[in-house]
Amino acid sequence: MKDIQLNDYEIIFDDSLESVKDFMSAANYSSVFVLVDENTKLHCLPVLGKVISSYTVIETKSGETNKNLSTCESIWQQLIEHNADRKTLFVNLGGGVIGDMGGFAASCYKRGVDFINIPTTLLSQVDSSIGGKLGIDFKYGKNLIGLFRNPKAVFISPVFFKTLPQRQFINGWAEIFKHGLIQDQDQWQQYKEMDVLHTDMNDIVFHSLQIKKAVVEADPFEKGLRKILNFGHTIGHAIEAYSLENEKDSLLHGEAIAIGMICEAYLSVKKSGLTESELEEIKTVLLKHFPKYDITDFDTEKLLTIMSIDKKNEGATILAALLPEIGKCEYNIEISAEEIIESLAFYISL
Ligand SMILES: NC(=O)c1ccc[n+]([C@@H]2O[C@H](COP(=O)([O-])OP(=O)(O)OC[C@H]3O[C@@H](n4cnc5c(N)ncnc54)[C@H](O)[C@@H]3O)[C@@H](O)[C@H]2O)c1
Ligand SMILES: [Zn+2]
Known part of the structure; x- marks a missing residue:
């Protein structure tokens, strides 16, 4: 054991x-x-x-x-x-x-x-x-x-x-992918090729939890480093909340975070040095497991309002965790309303 x-x-x-x-x-x-x-x-x-x-x-x-x-x-x-x-x-x-x-x-x-x-x-x-x-x-x-x-x-x-429904199972993979993207390039390389439905989960859960453990123990109350766990969540949380409020069959947490990770990977290229080819890789893997979702009717103003009351912010500025490269993450990066709108447009254009 x-x-x-x-x-x-x-x-x-x-x-x-x-x-x-x-x-x-x-x-x-x-x-x-x-x-x-x-x-x-x-x-x-x-x-x-x-x-x-x-x-x-x-x-x-x-x-x-x-x-x-x-x-x-x-x-x-x-x-x-x-x-x-x-x-x-x-x-x-x-x-x-x-x-x-x-x-x-x-x-x-x-x-x-x-x-x-x-x-x-x-x-x-x-x-x-x-x-x-x-x-x-x-x-x-x-x-x-x-x-x-x-x-x-x-x-x-x-x-x-x-007994877990398949949709719920895939939902959990969003956070496993996130853990690889923010902290462990080797894990990400393995996950991206994996048949996620037919693999022994014990090792994967173990590795993923080790990544989270290291982060939460270094910063239990989210004063700093722990914010990297929010990669994909600044935009993803708003999409999740909006979907919950406005859609009948609303998005699950991981599904919304997958959209958020694509948007925030796009912003990572603009602001943190992630390369275009890394963005392409992230987008391809995430869309394979979380097929493109139609967010064209989502009210951008409402999304921005939800983001502005997020606990992760300091005052009125919207902050995100972004990737300088796969396997590394930096936090407290200020993102503007225009940049958020541009990243949503990027997702919609895929
Ligand atoms: N505290 C944290 O750090 C943290 C981190 C991420 C997410 N969350 C929260 O977690 C929640 C989402 O959790 P979730 O994705 O586990 O959803 P959930 O708890 O809603 O469970 C999903 C569905 O699966 C059913 N279910 C659970 N186990 C089952 C099983 N073994 N067999 C059959 N059905 C089963 C549940 O009844 C439910 O209908 C959100 O509220 C989110 O905010 C918290
Ligand atoms: Zn989450």
């Missing part, structure tokens, strides 16, 4: 999840609550149920639109009704929505109870389950209410991919 040790918790790679049981028996928790949505209740809870007993299930509705305060209220209400005390363990069994919201709810409940993450989507395994960013969406934007707090442990198993 492999693992990755962070400063104050461990990521345990364990296909069978037996180690969840060991973790729980070693600590003296008064009760265990498992947060699920209807999909992870159906597909993932039976897997966990084989290794642990005596727990209470809290069920929420799946989807980004339910990552909000009213779902948290319902979680807190159920914890209170079941007399959960401060020695309670909270288990987030699900994707990034469950992880972000469950971690947030656990961290606020009675000033904070322990929680662990058992991420069940590819995106949550390679990205959201570590780094301590927790939160919910608020009417003005995504992830606006939240805090930093680490889980007590993270357990990774590929068993969950058996």
Whole structure:
């Protein structure tokens, strides 16, 4: 069994999840609550149920639109009704929505109870389950209410991919590609040729998490270096938020970030020294997995407004992380409205 040790918790790679049981028996928790949505209740809870007993299930509705305060209220209400005390363990069994919201709810409940993450989507395994960013969406934007707090442990198993819809699986690859682009040229070279649907994921998840670990440990509260993880996210987040608000079958996080990475790679050529041939390579690989999406009707003014209230900004200027070359990333690069509009036009022209 492999693992990755962070400063104050461990990521345990364990296909069978037996180690969840060991973790729980070693600590003296008064009760265990498992947060699920209807999909992870159906597909993932039976897997966990084989290794642990005596727990209470809290069920929420799946989807980004339910990552909000009213779902948290319902979680807190159920914890209170079941007399959960401060020695309670909270288990987030699900994707990034469950992880972000469950971690947030656990961290606020009675000033904070322990929680662990058992991420069940590819995106949550390679990205959201570590780094301590927790939160919910608020009417003005995504992830606006939240805090930093680490889980007590993270357990990774590929068993969950058996039931994960293909679209959700590919979605997670956006963050894996991002990790290669910002920090690891060799990984990117391997990924770009890969048959992403038929490859052993354990090593890939392991490498991707090592990249994220190094970055979040160097800068846990995003004062500087951690901003490189936002490559593709300045523009991508706005596209995601706009799509969520205005489209019926809205873009997933990774799908929006893939568009954002193409736009920001374009800006990297203009502002940070990325070469035209590197841009061509990035664009080709990303479009292969995330086919061109029609954003011509997206309201540019609204996108710019969303970008201007982004947490990553300082004051009114819009900042981005850009690539001087594949495998390297610089942050706090100011980008103007005109440049953003030009990069969106570049994507639309592809
Ligand atoms: N905290 C962070 O650092 C961070 C980083 C990246 C993304 N995020 C957040 O993560 C969220 C997206 O996470 P996500 O992509 O995991 O989406 P998600 O949590 O919405 O899960 C996607 C869908 O897959 C279903 N599902 C999950 N596991 C399954 C399984 N094994 N089998 C079948 N169905 C399954 C879920 O019910 C849901 O319908 C966003 O809210 C985003 O803001 C947070
Ligand atoms: Zn992301």
